[in-house]
Amino acid sequence: MSQSNPQLQQQIIEAFNFRHATKLFDAERKISDDDFNTILEAARLSPSSFGFEPWQLLVVQSPEKRELFRDFSWGASGAFHGTQGQLGSASHFLIFLAHTEQLQRHNSAYQQQFMREVKQLPEEVVEFMNQAFQKFQEHDFHLNSRREITDWSSKQAYLAAGNVMTVAALLGIDSCPIEGFEIDKAVGVLEQHFGVDPTLYQPAMMLALGYRANEPAFAKTRRNQAQMVQYF
Numbered sequence: 001m002s003q004s005n006p007q008l009q010q011q012i013i014e015a016f017n018f019r020h021a022t023k024l025f026d027a028e029r030k031i032s033d034d035d036f037n038t039i040l041e042a043a044r045l046s047p048s049s050f051g052f053e054p055w056q057l058l059v060v061q062s063p064e065k066r067e068l069f070r071d072f073s074w075g076a077s078g079a080f081h082g083t084q085g086q087l088g089s090a091s092h093f094l095i096f097l098a099h100t101e102q103l104q105r106h107n108s109a110y111q112q113q114f115m116r117e118v119k120q121l122p123e124e125v126v127e128f129m130n131q132a133f134q135k136f137q138e139h140d141f142h143l144n145s146r147r148e149i150t151d152w153s154s155k156q157a158y159l160a161a162g163n164v165m166t167v168a169a170l171l172g173i174d175s176c177p178i179e180g181f182e183i184d185k186a187v188g189v190l191e192q193h194f195g196v197d198p199t200l201y202q203p204a205m206m207l208a209l210g211y212r213a214n215e216p217a218f219a220k221t222r223r224n225q226a227q228m229v230q231y232f
């Protein structure tokens, strides 16, 4: 068995206990460029199915642009707490976009370009990947409809989002994942004010980052390991 590192183990568990869904940030405190770059690198280096990285990231720093989401983003507006919410107080506000089937159906033009230019794969490997991914999508995982493929992209985006939150916590930075918004209205705002083409990209989740204004209102609760894990 390899040597364990109790100090590192403790640091990791402390970071996971430190992270909580922050409802209101200290609007005066901003994340440093170096820390934010480290957070973005965690997203960029995240794993994804077949390595297709089926997500885009918007960083919304303009207060006016953030306000466009307020009316229909009950999970980020502070409406339940009588505050400006995450939208009005976060140092950095991210929107994860999931690639739709136009980009991520097997044999798409996007995937061909991605495999050649980003992955630098030789032609015979591109051909093999096309076939393997088609089988995975159509036969193995039944990802056929627009919704199914976009949801698969969202699942990959959530892995990147998870890494963002963990790395932020390790850096002493607070975060909140946000699904509390009306997706149709978000699509409309993204198209009209951000130039996001909804045939290519759909919002997966929002993610606010910054420094907590208050300590968490509730202690963290979780099932215990025995309730969560089964060994065979």
Ligand SMILES: Cc1cc2nc3c(=O)[nH]c(=O)nc-3n(C[C@H](O)[C@H](O)[C@H](O)COP(=O)(O)O)c2cc1C
Pocket (backbone or CB within 6 Å): 019, 020, 021, 022, 023, 074, 075, 076, 176, 177, 178, 179, 180, 181, 205, 220
């Ligand atoms: C995908 C996802 C969406 C969430 N959406 C919201 C949201 O819109 N607003 C919010 O305040 N918290 C949101 N949360 C936070 C959860 O409510 C929170 O993680 C959960 O209650 C556990 O609490 P903890 O993160 O503080 O440990 C979301 C969490 C996840 C993973």
